[in-house]
Amino acid sequence: MLEKRTPIPVGEAVEKIMAYQKSGSIEYVSINDSFGRFLAEDLKATNDVPHFDRSPYDGFAVRSADTKEASMENPLEFEVVDHIGAGHVTSKQVGSFQAVRIMTGAQMPEECDAVVMLELAKAYERNGKNYMSIKRVYNPGDNVSFKGEDAKEGESLVKKGTRINPGIQAILATFGYAEVPVAQKPVIGLFATGTELLEVHEPLEPGKIRNSNAHMISAQIDRAGAEVIYFGKLPDEFDTCFNAVKEALEKVDMLITTGGVSVGDFDYLPAIYEKLQAEVLFNKVAMRPGSVTTVAQHEGKLLFGLSGNPSACYVGFELFARPIIRRMLFAEKPHLRKEKAELVADFPKANPFTRFVRTALNYSNGRLVAAPSGVDKSNIVMSLAGANSLMILPGGTRGYGKGDEVEVLLLEDHEGSEWPW
């Protein structure tokens, strides 16, 4: 007699998993390797930026008080006593009606408080001395880039858990982070199970298919921010699978298997969990695809039994494995970001379970529009390529139509959503 499985709602399944979250750990990586990693500490300004007043233009640094009488009719002459580029600091004292020829980025002479752009000054030489004249008034602070105008020492800049983007790399460099505190990547083990599986390079044979799940999930693990150890594919043989799973579990933070999780004669994962004495958190979820998704825990380590069907496998990872990975990367909001969009195609299929439809989300006239990215069956691979989101179609309706407002979960986003959705 087949064991009867009781489906639980997606939210409940997610919460059962999140009960096993562990806080992440810090490691230091070179700034050169930090792009795309997640900050393990809040970033604070360790000094003012810039840390000195500087010129934002190529021009002449002057004492604004000296310019008071300048006008078109009354050009004022200044003696140019020094000439400095960025990286240099003048050693001259700038007296009244004196100026320093200064280039963009150079530190302002102490006595000066305004900069005249080169284009607005007339420069000339007389008796071996340099002069320039101006025809307008300058106020204190005109054309000066002030100390601390970009950031003030102690200011909070970026939150722990944020994914390092090119702008954050600039901030890290600005504050001298040669080594960056980032979240250690959780290590996720992966097996693809199935006697029918061929390696990518192998020619097709009757009854066999190439193993696409391993490559798909590896990329999803990477996209989530974790590290994958791919242990290879396993035939549908109990002892081989049991031993492999038991051994691999020692080496990883979590273990993902694909396939062998349903009720078939060669679906060995349920029996493997039993022999391992792992606690099954759930083995049926009220969703499509991925209803067979099973998650167990063994000594606090999670075992994700994702469906073998490619689309079910994909969705199972995003809903159940990604949030706990993101939590270990210090994300405050580890769940997929949810937004509202307009459905622009009919979706008449009815279902008692909530559907997570692979969806191409796009902008149209400033609005988010959603359409299925292909055929919506759990054994379909092709619709995955165009999916940048999952449309949530709650069960128990007669389907959905063009123009309906729907909720979508964004797959390429790094902001996340509040929980519960």
Ligand SMILES: Nc1nc2c(c(=O)[nH]1)N[C@H]1C(S)=C(S)[C@@H](COP(=O)(O)OP(=O)(O)OC[C@H]3O[C@@H](n4cnc5c(N)ncnc54)[C@H](O)[C@@H]3O)O[C@H]1N2
């Ligand atoms: N009598 C029932 N049969 C099935 C049920 C059910 O409730 N009662 N559920 C169906 C649903 S829904 C799904 S989803 C699948 C889940 O199957 P398994 O997780 O046990 O996975 P397998 O049986 O190993 O494989 C299913 C399917 O996926 C292909 N597959 C497997 N691994 C890969 C891979 N690495 N790359 C590409 N494709 C893969 C495999 O060849 C099968 O076609 O069960 C239904 N049956």
Ligand code: MOO
């Ligand atoms: O887990 Mo199956 O869709 O429910 O594909």
Ligand SMILES: [Mg+2]
């Ligand atoms: Mg099966």
